[in-house]
Each structure stands twice: as C-alpha cells, then as structure tokens.
Amino acid sequence: MKINMLLFVVILFKYISFYSQSIKYTIKGNIKGTKYSKIYLHHKWNNSFKTDSAIIKNNFFSFKGVTPEVNMYWINFNKDPMFAPNAAFFIDQSDVNIQIHEDSLINAKIKAGKEQEYFSQYRKMMQEFGSKQQNLYMQYNNAMQKGDANEINRIQNEFNALTQAVKSTLKNMIKEHPASPVSGYIIFQEFNNNPNISVTELEEIVGYLDKNFLNTKFGKLAQQRLMQIKGTTIGNKIMEFTQNTPDGKPINIRDFEGKYVLIDFWASWCGPCRMENPYVVAAYNKYKDKGFTILGVSLDQNKNAWLKAIEKDGLTWTHVSDLKGWSNEVAQAFGISSIPQNILIDKNGIILAKNLRGSALEAKLQEIFGE
Numbered sequence: 001m002k003i004n005m006l007l008f009v010v011i012l013f014k015y016i017s018f019y020s021q022s023i024k025y026t027i028k029g030n031i032k033g034t035k036y037s038k039i040y041l042h043h044k045w046n047n048s049f050k051t052d053s054a055i056i057k058n059n060f061f062s063f064k065g066v067t068p069e070v071n072m073y074w075i076n077f078n079k080d081p082m083f084a085p086n087a088a089f090f091i092d093q094s095d096v097n098i099q100i101h102e103d104s105l106i107n108a109k110i111k112a113g114k115e116q117e118y119f120s121q122y123r124k125m126m127q128e129f130g131s132k133q134q135n136l137y138m139q140y141n142n143a144m145q146k147g148d149a150n151e152i153n154r155i156q157n158e159f160n161a162l163t164q165a166v167k168s169t170l171k172n173m174i175k176e177h178p179a180s181p182v183s184g185y186i187i188f189q190e191f192n193n194n195p196n197i198s199v200t201e202l203e204e205i206v207g208y209l210d211k212n213f214l215n216t217k218f219g220k221l222a223q224q225r226l227m228q229i230k231g232t233t234i235g236n237k238i239m240e241f242t243q244n245t246p247d248g249k250p251i252n253i254r255d256f257e258g259k260y261v262l263i264d265f266w267a268s269w270c271g272p273c274r275m276e277n278p279y280v281v282a283a284y285n286k287y288k289d290k291g292f293t294i295l296g297v298s299l300d301q302n303k304n305a306w307l308k309a310i311e312k313d314g315l316t317w318t319h320v321s322d323l324k325g326w327s328n329e330v331a332q333a334f335g336i337s338s339i340p341q342n343i344l345i346d347k348n349g350i351i352l353a354k355n356l357r358g359s360a361l362e363a364k365l366q367e368i369f370g371e
Helices: 002-020 114-146 149-176 181-190 199-206 217-230 271-290 303-313 329-333 360-369
Strands: 023-032 038-045 048-055 060-067 071-076 087-091 096-101 109-111 242-244 250-252 260-266 292-298 318-320 341-345 351-354
Touching: 023 038, 023 087, 038 060, 048 060, 071 181, 087 096, 087 114, 109 114, 114 149, 114 181, 114 271, 149 181, 149 271, 181 199, 181 217, 199 217, 260 271, 260 360, 271 292, 271 303, 271 360, 292 360, 341 360, 351 360
Parallel strands: 023 096, 260 292, 292 318
Antiparallel strands: 023 060, 038 048, 038 071, 071 087, 096 109, 242 250, 260 341, 341 351
C-alpha cells in the first residue's frame, strides 16, 4: 500500500512539474532583404503584454528568455504588440528557428517543437477555409447580381457544409491533443459564441482537455470562453452595454426596453455578414411596425467603409461602433470571435434566441408577432 501511494505521489509530481515548469528558450532568425534594424518579440501573460527587442545585424537576430510554461509568442517590426502583420508561434522545449524573406512575416518559415507543428497544421487548415469562404462569397455576389435563386441556394448549402466540416476537423484535432496549449487556443479563438456550435457541444469539447492541463494559461482561457457563453445563454437577461452611433450619440441597450431587439454583430469587410444582410433587411421591414428593431454593432475600424456598407445594404436601423475592429468593447464583452452573430431579446431584455441565420430570423419573428 505504501508503494502504491509513493507511486501516486511521483506521478502527480510529474504532472504538476510538466504543466508548471519554466522553459528557457532560444530564438534564432535569418531575415533577407530587410529595411528594418530592429525586430520585436511579444507575448501576453496575466492579461498584460510583454515585449522584448533585438537588433538585426548581418541579416540575423536572436532572442533568449524564459517563459513560465508553453506559450504563444509573435514577432513584428513595431514595439506595439498589436501591430500587424506578425508571425505567431508556440514556444515549448525546442529552440525556434525563423526564416524571413523581404519583411514578409506572414510568410515566415518557423521551425520549433511539436506544439508549433500542431499550430501550423491548424493555421493552414483555417487559411484554406478562409480562401474557400472568400471564393463562395464572390460566387454569391455574382449570383445575387444575376438574381439566380438556385445558385444562391447552392452556394449557401455549400458554405454551411464547409463550416460543418471545419468544425468537425477542429473537434478531432482537440480530441487528439488534449494536453496541448494549441487546443486551448483553438477553443478560445474558434468556438467562442460560434453560431454553429451549442453550449452543450462546447462543454463536450472542453471536456476533451486533460484535467491537469486546465490550470495552465490556455486551459483557463478555454474554460473562460465556455463560462462566457453560458453567461449569454437563452433565458438570461442581456448584459447592459453602451456604445456610440456614427455621429457620437451614446446608445444603451436599455433604451430599447419595450421592443424586441436583434443585436447584430457584423462588419463591412465581412463577406458572410453581407450575405446575411438581405435576410435581416427583409425581416426588419416586415416587423419594424410591430415592435421589432435592430441594433447593429460593427467590428469595423474604417468609419467610411462602415457608413458606405450601411447605405449600400439598406440597413436603416440604429448602428453603433467604437471602430476598434476585433477589439470592439461590446463584442469583447460578449465573447464574439467570429461574425456574423446576433442575439434576439424580448421587451424586457431576456435572450430569446441567438444566431438566427437566413430565413430563421423571419420564422422566429413570425412565431412572436404572427403574420
């Protein structure tokens, strides 16, 4: 019995040591054709950005340091950690080698450990998805111009099938890597308030994670996202927020009490959002005189692009934005990591439905208001 207890303590110590040990790292880089003399290394820890810098000399640069655990880092040519473009990678027990050509960080070749291999696999898959998504958006625009209803329906079905395939692939990746920080990152980045996944399904995915991994940075982030979604579930009262219209007027969600409101998260640059707009316009025009309205929350950064999209798509309801893009404070509060997304609330601010896409919005409103 004593031997078994000792063995248990040894195994437990190994688990704790693996997930909490500090890691000394070395990053070596070769950069050809650069116009810069300095490069910056960034990461985030305890909700605070950390930055280091290195001189580029004879086309080479290097960093050395210590990270509390396996973590995500990125490099760019600006001391601002949010400056884009950048090259992101995961640091584990292996050294990192970076090859850059003519300051093209997006196309940098990064060799590191197994976590970076997994991260690269994930990034490649998402890039391919984005390319296919953009291609479908272009086809959709052409079909819309021609008024080809059959083609529009085909494209929407293909888009939905593609989205489901990506979700399935990501779930399998996480299941195969239950103790990887990259898996925690994927949950944090891809499955938060995703219109194609339920809270129950996300609980299942978080459940794939190794229990000893949950106390790490990305384990905590995965759990945080799940709790955030639970806090915006159907049946709860919408959290209060305020944001400004294009002319600077502050709008509070409580200003709409007494009306059914669709809070619509979108952006002028978002192809799928623009594909959804005709459905949203049709629903608005049909029910706006029956106690229904819309509050558009834009994740734009360019005010002119935002206003032009509002006008072009005929979005005649109230719009707000802080023009911070993905850092939009309302979107951050609601855990929005992908768009389009929407939330339908009743006269008292109770959440009735989420992510009503296509004809589903009008069907829900018909259920509420009747014909």
